[in-house]
Amino acid sequence: MPLIRKPDAAAPAPETASDLAGASADARWAAARAMTAPGDVDALAKALSHEQNPRVREAILTSLARIGTRQSAGAVAPLIASDDAQLRAGALDALRAMPGAVAELLPALLTDADADVRLLACELARVIPEGAATAMMCDLLDRETEVNVCASAIEVLTEVGSPEALPALERCATRFADPFLTFSARVAAERIGGRR
Amino acid sequence: MAEPARKRILVVDDASLVRMYYREALEAAGYEVDEALNGLEAMERLLSAPPALLIVDVNMPQMDGLTFLKVLRRQELPISGTPALVISTEAKPQDREAARAAGANYYLVKPVRPEVLTAYAALLTGRAA
């Protein structure tokens, strides 16, 4: 019978905790995963700022998401502005997992000077309560100067928008007269209208 | 004379409105369109139904478009060489450079007009425009 059973695990426990500045990715991974207390946010944020290994970065972001405090989200939010696409995506994923903390940060993110930040921040409105999300997106649609940021807000409204959003959608589409924006506003209005 | 099979294009973008917009334009131009919401899903679709062209956004959850292209280009599979048009909101020169370095054939900045999209699709799938 080729099937065997061992009383204990056949292999030793994969990693032992070390420190965030460890020489090997495995050691840093283990360290990041073990740091889940609110007091760890500063150390995790610091490590995140210079960690190059994608897997370790993920582990640091998971720990920050898990801690989920306002401070934790505040440490991750600046990474939305990174030049590194992977880091931006990782930061957004982590923030999506912290809906409570994100709600507090959104107003500032949605008025950031950098259009790219405003655009990506719209995504985060998906995870906050619908009423607040609709209000923030409509507010943005009325004052935003960049067409792509508006498109991002309309995309979010398609999922979470309530009928209150319809006038703002129309105003925005008229203001820009861009084919994609007009298309988006129309589809969004259809989806939202059908939600009544 | 039998009609040639429609060429397949895989649109990779987390925004449903963008996918819908591209789909309308591309289907009207005679392409078959598949969709994926992020880079990892794109890999799955690619492996199941190889397309003639990839249209890839950059900012997506789980796996961004550039990471996806890098992973794809380093595999040693026939699909690794699939032409890729990156269409992103990012407009800085370093964003364009990063896309090239990741393996993009062309880079466009959103919003893209339907006629531009189909012109590039024709170019990259080797069809007469």
Place this chain on the structure above:
Amino acid sequence: MEFVYRRTGMIFTEAKRYYVERRIADRMEAVGSATFASYFARLRTDQGGEVEQFINAFTVNETYFYREEHQLKCLTTDLLEERVRRRAPSDAVRIWSVPCSTGEEPYSLAIWLLENWRRVDAYEIEIVGSDIDTKALRAAEEGVFGKRALMRLPAELVERYFVPAEDEQWRILDDLRQSVRFSQVNLMDPAQTRPNGRFDVIFCRNVLIYFDDTARRIAAENLYENLAPGGFICLGHTESMSRISPLFEVRRFADAILYQRPIEGSDG
């Protein structure tokens, strides 16, 4: 539907649309939502644990032998062949079934391998079944199953690997029963997952969809640790890792799509 995908990782093809709409209608009636909008709001905020109810409406939680046979086929045709390519016979092949529930999956793996893997006598094979539910684990260790659980097994396999027990039940052969190790594991807790060691293949079906974002990330990282480099993880057929974690690489085989821990350790 995108919300469902985003939240649970479950994917539905266009063909399943009618099925999906019926399930939603059922849930709306069950909770008294007059409009889709109000039901959707309930789902988004997970009011009254609606997300779990919703998922339960879609997943067939019934477990039985030889469930999703195409994945078993993939195991012997592709996965194990790849895993043993440069391996000494003294190096055991390790497979994990988590959650294992009442044992159908780990025992299925055992039977399938004995029946279908051409190299089964060349290697030592260690199968581990784990679950958070200790009652289920006790039942698994007993190894007694009813007709429903065995319905997919050809009669000759039932004859070969089971002995009749009372009340129209069958008990798995002692040899087989004693060759599978069972352990209690909460997927969220590395202190519980780590001691199980590293595996060549992990079957983790229909559980990650129930977790929220953070929980899935943690579970995925735990599972990563339990995979040998190049090891495979197999999810339920409607599940996709693309909602769960970027740690894994996608591999497609004739019979299944799986996720693999990269072989080269990324270091430094």
